[in-house]
Amino acid sequence: MDKPEQPMNDDLLGKYLAGEANAAESERVRQWLGEDEVYQQEFDKFERIWETAGQVNREAPVDTDAAWLKMKSRMTATSTPASTAQAPTVPAPATPPPPFPSVETPPTDETIVRPLSGRGATPWRTYWRAAAMIALVCTLGWLAFQKYLNKPEAEVVAIQSVKTTNQKQERTLPDGTKVTLNRGSRLSFPQAFASDSREVTLSGEAFFEVTPDPARPFRIKAQGTTVQVLGTSFSVRAYDENVKVAVRTGKVEFTAKKKAVTLVKNETAAFDAAEDTIRKLPKLDVNLFSYKTGRLEFKNDRLSDVVQTLNDVYQADVQLANPGLQNCLLTVTFDDESLDHVLNVTAETLGLRVRREGSRAIFEGKGCAQ
Known part of the structure; x- marks a missing residue:
């Protein structure tokens, strides 16, 4: 060209x-x-x-x-x-x-x-x-x-902001909507919502359980995208411009610029900023809700995918010592366990070792056949 x-x-x-x-x-x-x-x-x-x-x-x-x-x-x-x-x-x-x-x-x-x-x-x-x-x-x-x-005093609405670092946090918004904010996230919202809409701004990741109110749509602004609902439960991941939305119940509309998709229960979509497009993912990964539910489920999952999930959920730095470990398959369930416990059980299950380098954890061992 x-x-x-x-x-x-x-x-x-x-x-x-x-x-x-x-x-x-x-x-x-x-x-x-x-x-x-x-x-x-x-x-x-x-x-x-x-x-x-x-x-x-x-x-x-x-x-x-x-x-x-x-x-x-x-x-x-x-x-x-x-x-x-x-x-x-x-x-x-x-x-x-x-x-x-x-x-x-x-x-x-x-x-x-x-x-x-x-x-x-x-x-x-x-x-x-x-x-x-x-x-x-x-x-x-x-x-x-x-x-x-020059606004009347009643029209001046204060904006509140909630920020998390190493711990998740739960918050109830003025309309009764419940929000679970994951680690390293920020949520901004008005002290009182408007009479015709409810709008918040998210940077990071949060699970929303929205109180139904047909007269006032609920909107989340996240990294240039918008998620709009009437009443449902879903997760929004927006640590950077590549935003992901996963719906647990109800229905939401996910928009970015001039593009939009509608998602219902057990559907997921992701906005790819580099390609400027929204794609529906083939299946719902239940681990997207793990920071809310406390549960991690792996069913014959490749170790490379397990590592990616652990890095996302725990905001960790877990790596594989060699490419041959990528195809090791793991089937295990964890309930409200620490990262150290998850790493140790995973290594023991697959016959591997965990080596520490500061805050980094590295799986070592023989590779697995494809």
Whole structure:
């Protein structure tokens, strides 16, 4: 495939971040990012501004299209010595804007493609563009803060946050929903839910037992994905951008950008960030709920899969001394056992040894036939 041109159109970057770019457009952006480290750095800045503006917009709806055009006209005016630029103004809140201001193309016969940065970019134009976007975000933030200050006292809702380190924790939310938060996780939620919805933010892993309320859907925001339910029990794993959802009872909708799947009892799906897609997994792994149930079940499972499960469940560092151990098969059940006990029983069952290197545990022994 031919390499894309070095300049990159701002509109295409906006479509890519919004999840609206087609396969060809997405591939063009990815190839462009791979051409030069400078491009990736500028894109990261662009993405952070995008996300910040999106968060502000949810609190204080502003006509960001008009605001951006004001900023852009100031940039143009400043670049002409004879021109006199006026301070940008932001119009009063109107209809809710899109998540991030789109950049309109001047009415000409040809689309103008501007370099974001790096080779071929004009330094002063890059600096003015960055300054304009920062000024826009600050303006929106100020408007959001003013709106917050002017809210009636009853509308100001405090946000609570629960964080775990080496121990899991159980918490009951304001609506009665029960949450089991796994190790190394964080859950943020309002002190009181809104009258028409219930929304929380998760980083890490948690098991939810949602109190039914058809009038107020329950939503979990996790690493750019959303899980929505009315009343059910399920697990969400979101330690990084590759998010996994497993349903124990009921039904949920799992979405990421423009993609969505519906899951029912004993179904699992995973979002693959690298491929930007959601896939349903062939079967439910009951060990996904082990941090909630305390039970680990292995039925003729390969030792390589057992090790992966132990690393996930215990946030551990367990490894195999040689590839020949991957195909050893294990059938055993554990109930609320420590990692040391699980390692020792596994090694004894398979005729292996456990060697320690600090916090790392390594299975050693002869390999198993395939």
